[in-house]
Amino acid sequence: MAGLLARLWAQPHDAYxxxxxxxxxxxxxxxxxxxxxxxxxxxxxxxxxxxxxxALFRELPQTADGQVLLATDLHGGNILAARREPWLVIDPxxxxxxxxxxxxxxxxxxxxxxxxxxxxxxxxxxxxxxxDAGRARQWLFARSVQESIGSPLMREVAGRLAPA
Numbered sequence: 065m066a067g068l069l070a071r072l073w074a075q076p077h078d079a080y081x082x083x084x085x086x087x088x089x090x091x092x093x094x095x096x097x098x099x100x101x102x103x104x105x106x107x108x109x110x111x112x113x114x115x116x117x118x119a120l121f122r123e124l125p126q127t128a129d130g131q132v133l134l135a136t137d138l139h140g141g142n143i144l145a146a147r148r149e150p151w152l153v154i155d156p157x158x159x160x161x162x163x164x165x166x167x168x169x170x171x172x173x174x175x176x177x178x179x180x181x182x183x184x185x186x187x188x189x190x191x192x193x194x195x196d197a198g199r200a201r202q203w204l205f206a207r208s209v210q211e212s213i214g215s216p217l218m219r220e221v222a223g224r225l226a227p228a
Contacts, residue, residue: 065170066192068143068153069163073132076160085134085161086125093118096210103213113226117209124203128162129196135166139173164190164199168207175217182208182221201225 076082096118100108108114135142135156146152167189171178177185183201190200205225212218 065138065140065143066167066189066194068151069135069138069166069193072135072138072153072156073163073166076131076133082133082158082160084125085128085136085159085165086122088136088159089121089125092210093122096121096213099213107213109209109212109219109222113222114209114212116227117206117212117222120202121206121210124199124206125161125165128164130162131160132163134159134161134163137169138166139169162199163193164195164203167193167195167200168203171204172207172211178221179217182225186225202227 096114100114109117135153136159137155137157138153142153142155144152144154167186171182171185171189174185182204186200186204187197190197205222205227208218208221208225212222
């Protein structure tokens with residue numbers, strides 16, 4: 065997974081504009097805030113944790129060290145065995161942003177490893193992909209907050225990754 069991502073991360077070209085990751089994150093953050101306001105208390109994170117996570121979700125795309133073309137939805141179901149290459153990636157949802165974001169979908173689909181050790185999973189994925197482990201943990205915290213309504217696992221992950 066990490067090797068495929070590293071091969072996909074091309075430098076953006078001005079002649080082929082793609083949407084900025086910040087736009088997607090802002091829209092998802094807005095949606096989270098509306099859903100959070102309407103959710104039952106049992107479905108919600110602590111309000112301070114929710115505010116911190118969703119603020120970070122908005123901030124991270126703005127503070128990336130570099131910008132690359134992202135797949136944004138790479139997971140095992142979007143990788144096919146092939147003849148011309150060992151593996152082919154299908155169904156990209158391209159955005160321009162920092163590469164650390166692209167690790168998320170795979171981590172979110174590794175539910176057992178995510179439940180057992182979210183920080184360890186983020187550190188391992190970042191190491192394999194050659195990205196910053198601290199940012200990978202921040203992204204995982206922010207995204208778990210964004211996905212937390214209706215998901216006990218995401219609420220648990222957000223609580224375990226919350227900044228001190």
